[in-house]
Amino acid sequence: MEKLSHSTSSRMIHLEKQAKALGKPQKPTLDFSSLFNPLGPPPGIEGLLTKLDEDTPHPVNPYPPSPQELQRALAQDLGLEESWILPIPDRLWALRETAKVLQLKEALLPQPTSKECAKALKTSECRLKELILGPERAFKLCLGEMAWQVEEDTDLVFLCNPNSFTGYYMPEDEVEALVRWCKDKECLLVVDETFLPFTEKKGVVSHVINYPNLMVLSDLSYILNLPGIPISYIVAQPKTTEKLLSRLPYQNLNPLAQEVSLASLREKDFIRESRILLKKEKNFLTKKMIEMGFPVFSWTTPYFLFQGTPDLKERLLKSGMLIKKWCPSPEAGLAYYRVFPRTRAENQQLVEAL
Numbered sequence: 620m621e622k623l624s625h626s627t628s629s630r631m632i633h634l635e636k637q638a639k640a641l642g643k644p645q646k647p648t649l650d651f652s653s654l655f656n657p658l659g660p661p662p663g664i665e666g667l668l669t670k671l672d673e674d675t676p677h678p679v680n681p682y683p684p685s686p687q688e689l690q691r692a693l694a695q696d697l698g699l700e701e702s703w704i705l706p707i708p709d710r711l712w713a714l715r716e717t718a719k720v721l722q723l724k725e726a727l728l729p730q731p732t733s734k735e736c737a738k739a740l741k742t743s744e745c746r747l748k749e750l751i752l753g754p755e756r757a758f759k760l761c762l763g764e765m766a767w768q769v770e771e772d773t774d775l776v777f778l779c780n781p782n783s784f785t786g787y788y789m790p791e792d793e794v795e796a797l798v799r800w801c802k803d804k805e806c807l808l809v810v811d812e813t814f815l816p817f818t819e820k821k822g823v824v825s826h827v828i829n830y831p832n833l834m835v836l837s838d839l840s841y842i843l844n845l846p847g848i849p850i851s852y853i854v855a856q857p858k859t860t861e862k863l864l865s866r867l868p869y870q871n872l873n874p875l876a877q878e879v880s881l882a883s884l885r886e887k888d889f890i891r892e893s894r895i896l897l898k899k900e901k902n903f904l905t906k907k908m909i910e911m912g913f914p915v916f917s918w919t920t921p922y923f924l925f926q927g928t929p930d931l932k933e934r935l936l937k938s939g940m941l942i943k944k945w946c947p948s949p950e951a952g953l954a955y956y957r958v959f960p961r962t963r964a965e966n967q968q969l970v971e972a973l
Contacts, residue, residue: 648936648939648940648941649939649940649941649961649965649968649969650940650941651940651941651942651943651958651959651960651961651969652941652942652943652957652958652959653959654783654814654841654922654959655840655841655844655845655846656817656841656842656843656844656893656897657844657959657960657961657962657965658844658892658893658896658897659842659843659844659845659889659893660843660844660845661843661886661889663882663885663886664843664845664879664882664883664886667878667879667882668879687701688877688881689706689877689880689881690704690705690706692881692884693706693852693884696884697824697854698825699824699827699828699854700857702857702860702861703827703828703854703855703856703857703860704852704853704854704860705852705853705855705860705863705864705867706851706852706880707851707852707853707863707867708849708851708867709838709849709851710736710811710813710836710837710838710849710851711735711736711738711739712739712851713809713834713836713851713853713863714736714739714740714743714777714809714836715739715740715742715743716743716863716866717775717807717809717834717859717863718740718743718744718745718775719743719866720862720863720866721774721775721807721862723743723745723774723775723807724745724746724772724774725745725746725747725748725772725773725774725775726740726745726746726747726748726773726774726775726776726777727748727749727750727765727768727769727773727775727776727777728740728747728748728749728750728776728777728778729749729750729751729752729760729765729778729779729782730749730750730751730752730947731752731758731782731784731785731945731947731955732777732779732782732783732784733779733783733784733811736777736779736811740775740777745774745775748768748773750764750765750768751947752782752785752787753947754914754916754926754955757916758782758785758787758916758918758924759787760778760782760787760789762789762793762796762797765778765797766796766797766800769800769801769804769806770804771804773804773806774806774807775806775807775808775809776797776801776806776807776808776809777809777811778794778797778808778809778810778811779810779811779813779814780794780810780811780812780815780822781814781815781817781818781820781918781919781920783811783813783814784924784943784945784957785916785918785924785957786814786917786918786919786920786921786922786923786924787918787919788815788818788820788918788919788920790820791820791821791822791823794810794823794826795823795826798823798826798830798832798833799830801832802830802831802832805832806832807832807833807834808830808832808833808834809834809835809836810822810823810833810834810835810836811835811836811837812824812835812836812837813836813837813838813841814841814842814920815837816839816841816842816890816894817841817842817893817894817897817920817921817922818894818919818920819894820919822835823835824854827854827855827856828856831856831858831859833855834853834854834855834859835853835854835855836851836852836853836854837851837852837854838850838851838852839880839883842890842893843883843886843889843890845879845883848875848876848879849876850876850879850880850883894921897921897960898921900921900960900961900962900963900966901917901921901922901923901960903960903963903966904923904958904960904966904969904970905917905923907970908925908970908973911970911973913925913926913927913973914926916955921959921960922957922958922959922960923957923958924955924956924957924958925955925956925958926953926954926955926956927953927954927955927956928953928954929946929953929954931944931954931956932944932954932956935969935972935973938972940968940969940972942956942957942958943956943957943958944956945957
């Protein structure tokens with residue numbers, strides 16, 4: 620029997636749960652809801668993973684890289700000193716532990732965004748204040764509106780840039796203006812740039828040097844399609860990274876994650892090629908959906924939103940396809956869906972199902 624790749628196996632488990640919830644037998648399913656790059660993993664990393672013996676926990680390399688080696692490689696890649704970089708178990712750990720270490724009481728975050736990030740903050744007993752984005756401005760995040768929501772009790776502002784649900788990217792100069800505003804309010808700004816590699820836009824890592832209240836998170840596992848192997852790190856001033864370092868669990872990164880993380884830094888050609896192909900498929904899908912009359916909200920990322928009826932997700936799942944749903948106001952009879960393009964043949968199947 621042919622073995623499934625790590626990423627394929629993980630997706631199938633998720634899809635089986637979705638189908639079971641609807642009382643439907645499991646069948647081959649196309650997952651348009653996932654934010655993992657459907658073109659990955661890169662051949663080099665896929666080859667590294669296939670060398671693993673599933674019956675033993677030993678890493679591929681009997682002498683795996685140390686966490687310090689990964690930290691050094693990340694620092695060189697980002698053009699910063701090693702003390703400004705901290706490899707971490709995952710982004711959610713960073714949010715949860717930051718809130719605990721700094722004893723944060725209230726966090727502001729836009730919605731829709733990652734539910735997991737909101738849950739991570741809640742587990743640290745941090746109150747959540749949500750800024751709801753809507754279709755009236757095409758789900759665009761307004762700098763002034765967000766800054767206005769930063770009040771005296773706000774300790775942390777969380778910004779996923781680009782947004783993990785809408786794909787909206789706040790320009791670099793606007794993010795810098797926001798971090799300056801937060802500094803005056805003695806508030807920490809955490810910018811999650813996990814989905815930035817899907818675009819050609821510039822992040823704010825270089826601004827960490829000038830702002831002690833700025834922290835940048837990232838996770839390369841999404842652009843490389845490596846669910847279950849987070850390639851996560853924090854960029855912040857040493858005073859912050861040192862505090863979080865003391866909270867890291869023993870053996871923060873397993874040897875496989877360390878080796879894959881180092882290999883991922885060499886996959887810039889794959890990332891560039893992925894952007895080109897995904898942009899082409901996004902243009903194909905959005906054009907077809909607009910022709911069919913669906914309101915489409917498209918920004919900088921390959922994934923995008925469209926408006927549909929509240930039962931559309933369930934109807935598509937019966938056809939073997941999964942999309943991400945957000946329904947801010949069920950009584951209005953409308954819902955919004957996120958789609959991540961796949962291959963042309965698979966995208967054509969979605970068009971026909973719609």
